[in-house]
Amino acid sequence: MWREINIENIKIEKVVGEFFLWMPINYPFFKLKIKIYENSKCKFRGTTDIALKRKSTGEFEQASGYGGNVEEALINVIKDFDQMIKEEGIENINQKDIRYVKWINF
Template identity: 45%
Template sequence: MIPILPYSKMKVKIYESQSGNFTGMTDLAIKRKFDGSPECAIGYGDTIEEALEDTILYFNKMLSQDGFTELTEDDISYAEWSDF
């Protein structure tokens, strides 16, 4: 992520559902090209590792779909720090 993100970092929070499945969510939202709305990457898995991997893969997919090779401050927004 170093060459892509302005601050070279992104946090991923993993939640566990009551059924034992896991969901990952990034603290960084990309302002999507098609509507300008910020969207966080979300991923799912049966384990923490699977949810983390799926979240990162979806983040990279969003970058690819929107044609980003590098993000600037204008392209992103961060979740409230206390949420992470």
């Protein structure tokens, strides 16, 4: 099984979920894509295809989340994204504050 592959300095993850969230609110985007990955230790992590510019640092940051299964990781990514939006203030987010992750990297 793929989890048993052990190569020095190599980390293997499997994409186990891809989700689209459609948001009928006033974001400068309409949908958000989330990918969920599983590692060889059966732990799950997820990230968004959108990075928000954080006012405090000026850096772009993707929402992320971890969990013991796909659903838990997905919920935690959504919660992290929601928290980022609340911290930045939805009224302060415009197109220049958003960066899409390149498809080849996501």
